[in-house]
Amino acid sequence: MELGTFIQSLLNGLSIGSVYAIFALGYTLIFSILGIINFAHGAVFTLGAYFTYFLIGGVNNGTGVLTNLGLPFGLPFVLATLLGSLLAGGVGVILDRMAFRPLRARGADPLLALVLSLGLALLLVNLAQYLIGAEILSFPSNVYGDWLPPAINFGSTENPIPVRGVQIIIFTVSMFVVVILTLLINRTKIGKALRAVAENATTANLLGISTERFILFTFFLSGFLGGLAGTLVATSFSISGPYFGVTYGLKGLAVIVLGGLGDIPGAVVGGLVIGLAEAFVPGDFSAYKEAVAFALLFVILLVRPQGLLGRKVIQKV
Amino acid sequence: MLELKNLCVNYGGIQALKDVSLTVKTGEVVCLIGANGAGKSTTLRAISRIIRPKSGSIIFNNTDVSRFEAAHVVRLGIAQSPEGRQVLSRQSVRDNLEMGAYVRNDNEINADIDLQFQRFPRLLERQNQLAGTLSGGEQQMLAIARALMSRPKLLLLDEPSLGLAPIIVKEIMGIIDTLRESGMTILLVEQNARLALQHADRGYVLEAGNLIFDGNAKDLLDDPRIKKAYLG
Ligand SMILES: Nc1ncnc2c1ncn2[C@@H]1O[C@H](COP(=O)(O)OP(=O)(O)O)[C@@H](O)[C@H]1O
Ligand SMILES: [Mg+2]
Numbered sequence: 001m002e003l004g005t006f007i008q009s010l011l012n013g014l015s016i017g018s019v020y021a022i023f024a025l026g027y028t029l030i031f032s033i034l035g036i037i038n039f040a041h042g043a044v045f046t047l048g049a050y051f052t053y054f055l056i057g058g059v060n061n062g063t064g065v066l067t068n069l070g071l072p073f074g075l076p077f078v079l080a081t082l083l084g085s086l087l088a089g090g091v092g093v094i095l096d097r098m099a100f101r102p103l104r105a106r107g108a109d110p111l112l113a114l115v116l117s118l119g120l121a122l123l124l125v126n127l128a129q130y131l132i133g134a135e136i137l138s139f140p141s142n143v144y145g146d147w148l149p150p151a152i153n154f155g156s157t158e159n160p161i162p163v164r165g166v167q168i169i170i171f172t173v174s175m176f177v178v179v180i181l182t183l184l185i186n187r188t189k190i191g192k193a194l195r196a197v198a199e200n201a202t203t204a205n206l207l208g209i210s211t212e213r214f215i216l217f218t219f220f221l222s223g224f225l226g227g228l229a230g231t232l233v234a235t236s237f238s239i240s241g242p243y244f245g246v247t248y249g250l251k252g253l254a255v256i257v258l259g260g261l262g263d264i265p266g267a268v269v270g271g272l273v274i275g276l277a278e279a280f281v282p283g284d285f286s287a288y289k290e291a292v293a294f295a296l297l298f299v300i301l302l303v304r305p306q307g308l309l310g311r312k313v314i315q316k317v
Numbered sequence: 318m319l320e321l322k323n324l325c326v327n328y329g330g331i332q333a334l335k336d337v338s339l340t341v342k343t344g345e346v347v348c349l350i351g352a353n354g355a356g357k358s359t360t361l362r363a364i365s366r367i368i369r370p371k372s373g374s375i376i377f378n379n380t381d382v383s384r385f386e387a388a389h390v391v392r393l394g395i396a397q398s399p400e401g402r403q404v405l406s407r408q409s410v411r412d413n414l415e416m417g418a419y420v421r422n423d424n425e426i427n428a429d430i431d432l433q434f435q436r437f438p439r440l441l442e443r444q445n446q447l448a449g450t451l452s453g454g455e456q457q458m459l460a461i462a463r464a465l466m467s468r469p470k471l472l473l474l475d476e477p478s479l480g481l482a483p484i485i486v487k488e489i490m491g492i493i494d495t496l497r498e499s500g501m502t503i504l505l506v507e508q509n510a511r512l513a514l515q516h517a518d519r520g521y522v523l524e525a526g527n528l529i530f531d532g533n534a535k536d537l538l539d540d541p542r543i544k545k546a547y548l549g
Contacts, residue, residue: 192412193419196405202367203403208391208420208467 004161007154009279015167015236017275018174023229023248024255024267025181026222032198032262033218036110039117040095041226042249043124044088046242048227049234050128052077052084053137062133062241077143081231088227092219095120100219101212121249128242138238144169166236173232177225178268185264194218198262247290254293258300260310269308318343318502319364319395319471324373326359333359335526336373341471341504346497348505348513348534350547351523357506358400360523361473364504365397366390377471392420394470398463398477400506402456406449410440413448413459417466426466433462436492454485461492472496475506490516510547514538522547 023045030038057074060066075083099120103113141150148165155161185191196204197214204211230245255274259266274293281289300308319341326334334356341347349357362368364375366387375382377393385393396417405413414433418426434441437458443451448459457477464472474493478486493516496503507513514520514534522530522543530543537543 189415189419192408192416195408196416199405199407200403203399203405205367205387206365206391206397206399206403207416207463208388209416210386210388 004155004159007161008163010276011154011163011171012167013276013279014272015171015174015275016278017272018171018178019229019232019271020248020251020255020275021268021271022174022177022181022225024252024259024271025178025264026225026229027252027256028259028262028264028267029218029222029225031256032264033194033215034100034104034110034113035262036100036113037117037253038095038100038222039114039249040120040124041117041222041252042245043121043128044091044095044223044226045230045233045245045248046128046239047091047124048084048088048223048230049239049244050084050132050137051087051227052080052231053139053234053239055080055084056139056143058137058139060132060137062135062137064129064131064133066131067133077145081228084231085224085228088230089220089222089224091124092221092223092226093216095223096216096219101215104215125242125246132242134241136238136240137234139235143235164236170232170236174229177228181221181225182264190217251290251293254297256307258297258307260307263307263309266307266309273308318345318378319504320374320376321360321364322374322376324360324363324375325371326356326363326368327371328359333526334363334370337523337526337528338373339521339528339531341502343502344500345519346493346503346505346517348507348517348520349523350507350510350513350520352547353508354525355523356526357508357523358475359526361397361399361475361504361506364390364395364473391467391469394468395473396464396467396469396471397473398457398460398475400475400479402453402460404448404451404456404459404463406447408448409445410448410451410459411444413463414440414466417463420467429466429468433465436465436495437462454481454489457481457485457489458492461489465496470502472501472503473506474503476508477505478507478509478512486512510543511538 026041027037030036054071055075056077057071059070060068099116100113103116148169150165151162152165152168153160153162185194193209194214196207196209197211201211233248251274255270256267258273259270274296277296278289278292281292321337321339324334324337337360349360351357363370364382366382366385377395380393382390405416411430414430418429439455440458440462443455448456451459461474461477477489490512493503505513505517514537517534520531520534520537521528530537
């Protein structure tokens, strides 16, 4: 492989991989606290992108019941992204309050929560389809502002290695989020309490830590990360419709299984590994790119069933 | 300080506690002894609201504990060092102590951590180690130190001697004596009846969910029925 192509694939892989990472962290957080996979996470990803799209003043050119409508105002993109992700976090909170918590209170089997989350995913997707429609919605190409060049040259004038500016932004933002989240979880009182709940809810209770509050916080954080990932990906491509998040939802699962279920650094490494693997798929096979994550998953799990960084025995609450 | 009245606890259909009534007065060390499965831990779990009793009441300093969530009981001033230590194995010793002070917001937390390190010098050496890598005795010390970090009015200790070498047990019982001298109120649960009675003011004996004896620790140590069944 030529050096230029190599560097290009590397940067593109890191960029998409870093979004996979923050998206997958949303799964990981909930898994480590509740021992369930929230299949609605992919739908939250889609909603996050929609929220930001409308918050910057985007008009719905889909054919849903809200066709041709938009908000009467448009926020600056950074603010819209933040608010859109917060709203996605709010969706996470609502999902827990209305669906997961009642099940928990009845002491239902975690498998039921899993099935419920699948149902919620369908519900959210169908709701989006009804309200917005199935059409593609695109962010303006200069959504990050005119200061960001469409492509940045990582090579020389003779041997250009162009990488899209959006990719660099996505990588920077995602990695920043990973660092902040890691600090939050490892260094702050809230983070330590969250880990206490994840390790042993009863012990956490004995220390005065309210499990339910932290579960709610986890759903919020998870939704926020999902929504932010959705917005970032949508600015790089577009919102392909209500099913936008489905592929990412599945890939996110591959990421967390690959990294080790419930393991935070594992989700980051897993995301980057899958992003890179996809980026290095030769052009002739790019139609099969989506299968790469799962092929990789299959191979790695044969060698390391606990995932790349996972503990031998999965501990959960 | 603490008064249990006719406490009944069921697990599914099984009755684990039947009409248990006991009191702990301020400054006392009271021990609750009995064989494995007698219902000692169940009593402590009910006090900490980890489980809901079927009937009966738990009054702590004139407050009905049943009005509160488990997480709030610590704020009332009741801390528990649970059976099996239950340290946060994936967090450092120091972080475990910090989490013990979770309900506090004052600025003396670090000073209190130093106080625990004076009390348990072994923990000082290992303050940055993951709690899961400590020995059983060190984990027990951490569990007690962590409970003390909330500055409790009442300390519940569940089998602090279980599975530990005699020399470590001696060290831990020494700490309990020191706490007692400093005026701490303690409800001590032990299978090792002789040990518990030697370090307590009063004792209760639990058998299959029923309180069958109670009295001064010294009297219980001399009681022939107790000698036969528990001090053998
Ligand atoms: N979670 C539980 N579910 C069902 N039965 C339990 C549970 N915990 C304890 N028990 C039963 O309740 C009784 C009292 O247990 P416990 O309070 O742990 O006893 P002790 O601490 O005195 O050894 C025992 O018969 C035990 O088997
Ligand atoms: Mg017990």
